[in-house]
Amino acid sequence: YGATTDVMREKTDRAGPSRPSDIPTQQRWVRPRPYEKVTIYDEFDPIALGTLPDPESPAITTHATVANRNKDLVLINGAIGVNYTGANGTGTATLSPANQIAATYGKGGVNAGLTLRKMTQARFVLDQNEVPQEDRFYGYAAKQLNNLLTNVDQVANYLYNEVKALVDGKIQRFLGFDFRITQLLPVTSAGIRTNMFWQKRFLMMGIGSDMRTHVDILPAQSHALQIRSVMLLDLTRMEEAGVGTVACDESV
Numbered sequence: 001y002g003a004t005t006d007v008m009r010e011k012t013d014r015a016g017p018s019r020p021s022d023i024p025t026q027q028r029w030v031r032p033r034p035y036e037k038v039t040i041y042d043e044f045d046p047i048a049l050g051t052l053p054d055p056e057s058p059a060i061t062t063h064a065t066v067a068n069r070n071k072d073l074v075l076i077n078g079a080i081g082v083n084y085t086g087a088n089g090t091g092t093a094t095l096s097p098a099n100q101i102a103a104t105y106g107k108g109g110v111n112a113g114l115t116l117r118k119m120t121q122a123r124f125v126l127d128q129n130e131v132p133q134e135d136r137f138y139g140y141a142a143k144q145l146n147n148l149l150t151n152v153d154q155v156a157n158y159l160y161n162e163v164k165a166l167v168d169g170k171i172q173r174f175l176g177f178d179f180r181i182t183q184l185l186p187v188t189s190a191g192i193r194t195n196m197f198w199q200k201r202f203l204m205m206g207i208g209s210d211m212r213t214h215v216d217i218l219p220a221q222s223h224a225l226q227i228r229s230v231m232l233l234d235l236t237r238m239e240e241a242g243v244g245t246v247a248c249d250e251s252v
Helices: 056-080 116-128 142-151
Strands: 033-043 083-085 091-093 137-139 175-179 192-199 203-219 226-237 242-248
Touching: 033 056, 056 192, 056 203, 056 226, 056 242, 083 226, 116 137, 116 175, 116 192, 116 242, 142 192, 142 242
Parallel strands: 137 175
Antiparallel strands: 033 226, 083 091, 137 192, 192 242, 203 226
16 A cells, blocks of 8 residues: 555646656465355255254355354454565565564563553554554454453443443444454463454455355265355455554453
8 A cells, every 4th residue: 555654745846747656565465265164964854853944044044154254264364464475475474563462561571361551552553553543443352351341441431432332241442443353363272362453454355256155956965955155265464554463361
């Protein structure tokens, strides 16, 4: 994009020649990868399963749910993982260390869960990088919600907000972020969960083929019913400036 670093040239003459300048860009590679979900039912399952409904319709609904979860995983892995750059896609780009907030941040070297100081630092990271204010998101897990409800009065108390952040036991919006809860965020064996924050335009989802579902009878498998859903996609950061992580200790 280059929008966080580029500036306009001052015009100093009247009707002078145009002086074009390229927008600073860096090539990023999106390499869509195939995914599938396959479910097979015996030809007599609708009868043998007794009072259960025909499995075909619920299965398709389940496949759609699985596909959406898979899209979330692709987003998470692409947003905080290694991206590929350069004319041939052989270079690598990792998340900027300046955008990674440690588990010990604001606690004098002691690990902590999600705190108000970590959240305000996440906002500061984006502000400092001149990232647009709109379409900012924060991804967190159930334990971090518990941290905020238990320890951060500013989240739950409407006196601190023009619009109360806590509605129906979940955070909708706070500090300029729209909050998204998911247990798919990576967690280490030591209980350190990686939360992530981002601005929408700094991520690019490449969809070679969105979810498609095929329903077929397989004569070679005793006329079993096969439901197979497939999709082809990947995600990359467009710039590091608009994406960051927050490490949260779930053992405290």
